[in-house]
Amino acid sequence: MSKPLIIFDCDGVLVDSEPLAAIAYERVYNKHGLALTRDVVGQCIGMKQADIIIRIEELTGHAFPAHAEGDIWLETRALLEEELEPTRGILPFLRNLETARCVASSSSMERIALSLDVAGIAEFFADNVFSTSMVKNGKPAPDIFLFAAEKLGGEPSASVVIEDSPFGVQGAVAAGMTAIGFTGGSHTFDGHAEKLQAAGAHATCASWSEVETELTRRGFIRETVADL
Structure with a gap:
């Protein structure tokens, strides 16, 4: 498995x-x-x-x-x-997370590296950071997610993507992965969760504690990560 x-x-x-x-x-x-x-x-x-x-x-x-x-x-x-600030609750979530993880973003590698560094979370991903500049097609195509899974030896059916945009959710679904829509950022708007669901999100979460619960329920993490 x-x-x-x-x-x-x-x-x-x-x-x-x-x-x-x-x-x-x-x-x-x-x-x-x-x-x-x-x-x-x-x-x-x-x-x-x-x-x-x-x-x-x-x-x-x-x-x-x-x-x-x-x-x-x-x-x-x-x-x-x-x-720039990290999203609320992400630090304790990552600090206690044991599951293999990576970043797959539409931003350039320079911007991703800067963002992770300024937010103080670069250490949690090491070199497991991927940009759509590495693949032919950007989101909503599945290319970046399939590329990331291949690099880490993961199978799409055993992978979950956490996304805040309909384009990202569509790409995750097209890749054959579980898609979790995240609405915990300050840019969240009325109807955000509904748009992510319409794009194919299997669930939507408004906080990292909700993400923890959903990932545990689906078998992606084994136990409570932290008090978020």
Whole structure:
């Protein structure tokens, strides 16, 4: 029987970064004379930057200048370095977790590494960190999840993905994995859980204590992880 594997998304799951990213996009687009609101950026959660730029153009008609794409990362990095926090309860959860785990994110490796370091949780993942830059297709394609499982010797049927975006949930389901929708970040909105369920989430959890209960029930962890 395959050993269980827990695959964590990074932004909005491990770290409370989605509001900061939305601010960064809003600032940079406005700087270049393109009106953009955080609500529009919120519709792109779970995508990699290249796909976000395309999606924003589809939603607003604003074509972002290719020569300025680096500005988005510079603004995002500054905000992450100054204000990023781990999601509430994740530290004790990871500290007591024995199940094999990894990160599979749409962010660049540079951003993932920075986020994990600033949040103080890099030690819990070591080199088991994967970006959609390593695969052909980003979320909602299953590529990144299948890639991560292969690297860690896991089977899709024995893997669970914790995601905060419909795109991520869709990718996990397409990979043949259990998908847990996480709504414990500060970017959570009315109807968030319902959107994750509509995308195929097998369960939704609003805190890490709820995640613990759900993973225990499904056999991915053996006992209570911590008081979260």
